[in-house]
């Protein structure tokens with residue numbers, strides 16, 4: 513492999529993610545987050561980190577939607593490292609529902625909330641993650657992916673906290689560039705059931721270590737690959753949910769061929785997820801026939817006036833196409 517002279521978008525995003533972790537760690541240690549997770553697990557209590565970083569037990573319920581929304585999932589933009597971390601107002605213990613939901617029979621869509629992307633710019637100027645997630649849940653999403661990366665995707669962990677508060681039964685994926693245990697612990701406390709691990713962003717020991725940590729804190733992992741070599745690495749590391757991203761994160765080019773090419777490497781016992789560039793029910797039906805059960809879709813819905821309606825129509829079209837094939 514040649515060493516790129518010009519840093520790719522992925523390199524820049526990862527450098528920013530590492531910096532954010534270092535800033536957050538100064539305010540609150542990983543050990544402190546782990547203690548909060550253990551407390552939440554042991555008692556079923558909600559946990560809230562005060563801005564001071566002190567953990568406050570908030571009783572046996574999840575925070576009210578109003579409380580969750582205080583962090584505003586709307587048009588807020590956080591620049592990397594700005595003003596500390598959002599409050600962790602989630603419920604430790606929501607985990608493990610992601611995998612269960614993806615293992616249901618039939619076509620399953622992980623619908624994504626994403627305000628902006630590096631390749632397309634702003635997709636949805638008036639972005640309200642809670643409202644969109646509500647539509648997705650009603651339309652039959654198996655899970656919801658929420659971008660929490662602030663610098664390139666206009667995401668925030670607060671968006672996930674607010675969606676979890678409003679829709680506590682929906683499995684949520686924290687979509688971010690995970691490079692450290694710290695982000696996994698944050699995800700658990702925010703109410704996520706899964707985190708993303710991008711194989712291209714991690715060396716093999718880090719991938720293995722982060723998978724083990726996620727398992728230890730009881731959160732599922734979507735392990736993302738872009739090519740055959742990365743798929744082998746994911747298999748070797750013991751990944752159970754493997755996503756094949758049709759978008760090359762280094763060049764940002766999309767080719768659905770990637771999903772067809774890489775599928776055979778992922779053992780059938782694992783959950784296969786096709787990601788990116790998916791637009792029609794026919795796309796889903798044909799990948800389903802190749803062994804993909806779940807589909808991660810963002811842009812297709814983000815550019816629609818009513819993302820929930822668009823999701824329902826893609827699911828309906830996919831089912832119709834499957835029946836026509838049978």
Ligand SMILES: O=P(O)(O)OC[C@@H](O)[C@@H](O)c1c[nH]c2ccccc12
Pocket residue numbers: 624626687688710736757787788789790808809810811812
């Ligand atoms: O918006 P699309 O083309 O439907 O793609 C969704 C999802 O696959 C994409 O957002 C994504 C896949 N892997 C990522 C890693 C980081 C950020 C974003 C992503």
